[in-house]
Amino acid sequence: MLDSNKDSLKLEAMKRIVAMIARGKNASDLFPAVVKNVACKNIEVKKLVYVYLVRYAEEQQDLALLSISTFQRGLKDPNQLIRASALRVLSSIRVTIIVPIMMLAIKEAASDMSPYVRKTAAHAIPKLYSLDPEQKDQLIEVIEKLLADKTTLVAGSVVMAFEEVCPERIDLIHKNYRKLCNLLIDVEEWGQVVIINMLTRYARTQFLNPNINESLLEEGSGGDKTFYGSDEDEDEDEEEKEKNAEAPAMAKRKPYVMDPDHRLLLRNTKPLLQSRNAAVVMAVAQLYFHLAPKAEVGVIAKALVRLLRSHSEVQYVVLQNVATMTIKRRGMFEPYLKSFYIRSTDPTQIKVLKLEVLTNLANETNISTILREFQTYIKSMDKDFVAATIQAIGRCATNIGEVRDTCLNGLVQLLSNRDELVVAESVVVIKKLLQMQPEKHSDIIKHMAKLTDNIQVPMARASILWLIGEYCEHVPKIAPDVLRKMAKSFTNEEDIVKLQIINLAAKLYLTNSKQTKLLTQYVLNLAKYDQNYDIRDRARFIRQLIVPTEKSGALSKYAKKLFLALKPAPVLESPFKDRDHFQLGSLSHLLNAKAGGYQELPDWPEAAPDPSVRNVEVKDSVRAVGTVPEWTKCSSREKRKEKKVEKPFYSDSEGESGPTESADSESDSASGSESGSGSEESGSGSESVESEEGSESEEEEEDEEEKNKKKKKKELKKPVQEIKLLSLFPVEPAPSPQVTPVNTFLSNSLVTDLEGLSLSDTVLSPATIAPSSALKNYELLHRITGEGLSVEYCFSRQPFSPDANMVAVQMQFTNNATSDTKNLHMEDVKLQSGMRVKEFPEIELLPAGETAAAVMGIDFCDSTQAANFQLCTHTKKFFVSIQPPVGELMRPIFLTENEFKKEQGES
């Protein structure tokens, strides 16, 4: 069927083959027949052929090579999606011969203009690495390049590649750290998990422990403080001397200040606790657990408790992590105690984990409620769970002294339970508890001695016997009697019980040899002929030790000391103790064993590495003439940082900018006095443009920002300048060129702008403003989507002569297609109410390869709403939209000081 000419038959055949693959049947015989169809025109057949190829290429390397050329052609396709899918399949073919081809393809794709293709390139990196690890160095270069990418689409995938190829190259992250933090919220959820995990590790190497002060305060004694408090001069001296002392000592005196980047990470990850994806929530939770100051860790508790409503597998993992956290930070989960209460319908493994958490949370104040809760659990039908509950009670009793007696009484009551398992488990736990304070509880021991008649579970019997033997002095009358009974049933006992009988006999012999000498002899004789060699050994050993013979050595003198030495009480510990040395939420943590490829979470550094490595150099705009003065540069960088921090949620700005900002900008144009606030708006406006055009190159963005900053400066400066100038040259009429010498500290481009200034009362005629050299071109229609026609526009900052209220938009049409384009015009303009458009005159003919320009006017009505319209050629229509940055909506107005003050008074 595959050789058929009909696509439908081919498709049917391919479907059957894929179904075979899915069921796990071998379909490799068909390889040659399938490969032939790789160039098939039908996209459905093509997809299925790809599926087949990826699955079997490894087994049939030679034949797979036949298909490579198709993909190489695909890599050059003008459609980004076809480029991406070609790269995806090419990189999935695990054939070593094509490694160089793949390398080349990845490198090319990494600098593709489409972020989607770049993302695919990032995906291809680990594939190539697993195929040929020797390419590592070259791949790292590609990763470094992709890490600098500014789009959210790429970020997650490239960090994934980073983690698989070179997780040790933490230095690659420095420059991208802030960007990653800021982009994080808009990255797709799976990428978020990977980035957060990576940043946790990064932060551990780069920042100081935020809890260092607390741990020092706990250690620090009062003496130190009085010493420093008494004599401050001496204190200073010492500081001088100890300047080179180790970091913790310095931290003690200097209050810890968190690195702003550390803070940035914490702040930007916090909203992700609200993610619907459990993996993201867990990732943020572990980040906070490992990195946040103690006081702030609490926020994660609520989100983790929420996850407990999810699928049981999610619960399982979350509870494991919560169990670890509760050991270190008990207070965090205490308010949510009741959320860990157990339902009879929970699976057993969940019940046991909840129990673990409840036990960890128990303290003096809540123990009574917890114990009451435990009481209901004991009645459960699930016996494994009941056993675990009894263990938990035991642990509560050991940890909290006040309730030990209550617990013990409760457990003793359980001894009369009908279920043997329950009784046995209680006996074992009671034994452990009694070891702590045996004196008070001889009656319990007596009670337990009676149980030996009924209890059949070996572990429990053994425990009772051990108890009686250990504390035989407290129950002098009963002990020999128990031994007698046991001796009778010795041959029928389990091995573990037999060993304890021997122990009991030995101990009694030492303390009360009168009554038990014969019994002991009897037991030892029985043991001597036992089937188990352990028991025979033990019997022989004990006989030599305790029964005095002429040959017995020095040891027998110490027999009593050996057997009845005080034994330390066992400590009942959580199995989750010390698990937190694994990164929480990781596979290794769950298994409590290091999984392959696990990256250790490094300890905090003693001294923080240089934070300046994370500074991103501000690339001076190429177009800005001369150098930017130092002070502008600094402040602009600071500003930028601030702003980024304030606006983590990029997508917000698009939706909101319209209504909220329009009001502001209105007042702007009304009164120049508010130019300060207005320029701030322009900053955020430009930001929203940036987020739209994620693919815009970095430089341009920076330029834009820089420019806005400068503009802001300008606008802020203007009134001040004038005042200053007026006071300096009160009599001089001061035409604009004279201003220049005073402004030397401003950038040259600013100077050129200022040349247009005049101090006359009349509003400066706008025509005199030379179009700034730093006009930014925006893309209206891309070459590929426009099928050869590309359109760029810029705000020319010229007055639009037909209507003064309109903003002039300079459009530039370029015909990259091979054929001519005719009748270029606008149609179907969609606007927000109040907005108006003056269309550009129709362009009759745009020959291939030519460029034409036109001007249109838009009255944006002082809002940043986009103007949507269709761009029509003689064959096609394209939907396009123009959205202005706020800065482009403003017009410079010049006021005298008096006017300025007047306006100010009015507004």
Place this chain on the structure above:
Amino acid sequence: MIHSLFLINHSGDIFLEKHWKSVISRSVCDYFFEAREKAVDPENVPPVLQTPHHYLISIYRGKLFFLSVIQTEVAPLFVIEFLHRVADTIQDYFGECSEGIIKDNIVTVYELLEEMLDNGFPLATESNVLKEMIRPPTILRSVVNTLTGSSNVGDTLPTGQLSNVPWRRAGVKYTNNEAYFDVIEEIDAILDKSGTTVFAEIQGVIEACVRLTGMPDLTLSFMNPRLLDDVSFHPCVRFKRWESERVLSFIPPDGNFTLMNYHVSSQNLVAIPVYVKQSISFFETGPCGRLDITIGPKQTMGKTVENMMVTIHMPKAVLNANLTATQGTYTYDLTTKVLVWDIGKLNPQKLPNLRGSLSTQVGVPKPEDNPSLNIDLKIQQLAISGLKVSRLDMYGEKYKPFKGVKYLTKAGKFQVRT
């Protein structure tokens, strides 16, 4: 990352396998089968297993095991969450997630899996994006397909992945523009023997069904957003707006989706809509016991309680139940020992009652543990927490959509201990 996926049915047959990297032999599943043997219930199989060379992470959904094979360190929740997403997608496409359905659509499922992961890393998991690439089957289309021989693979490429809002596909058009929101609240509660509340909280979810043309930007606001203690959102919701104004602002995905989950804390008093009077006792002498349950309305805010149902897991020793119900019907499953009493609508005038005797096995000591009662109920047109949607606004599009909000209260994990 995720190396391979095996789908295993209840009886332990592997009926689908997919490898994203090199092929891993099926024999790796033997470790899983071993663990499956050991655990009595399928729910008790540990989700994460360690084998000499691989790690197995599995989930249990719809009587199927989704078993993934991992080779290196990866966050287990990452895998678990992804597997659930696979199950959700299958459910979304075919209406249910069962062995039969998957076997019938094995090629489509295989293609879906191919698109969802690339080299073991999730690529496209948004259902809107996937549906653009691989169209879900409908009856009409399957008829057309058999006639024309075309398949469900979309011939467009996934443009959704390129956009700023990957969850919404472009060029949506409807003649009727509608947006429906269902506010569904579940009461999780544990009541003790005497009827006092041990623990109660409300878990809510807002399910949305949005069929709107173009790129609408919606804003949903509440009368009393302070009630919400903890929330989680669909990625489309702008978190900033929620933080500052307590409104949900979002560009919705097309079709059905879960807008938000919320939690009303146990600190607030939770109204318990019904009370239960029950006594289950077993006699020391003679193989029988007695059961008497009465249910009445408590705080229902004037609404009727519907779909009442009581489920009891009886102790193993209970052989049979001989009961009479004043309302509804009861069934007792002898093999699973589950007693189900289906009551239906709760009538406040005549309280439903179930009483009678239980016969237990002869010669076995009486069961000492009393089974707990699991209660199911529904109250239409009421959100028990009192949450109210105040308005829904739309920006960005010109037409007037049809809007609707529905409230529903259900019992979640509602348990009465005895």
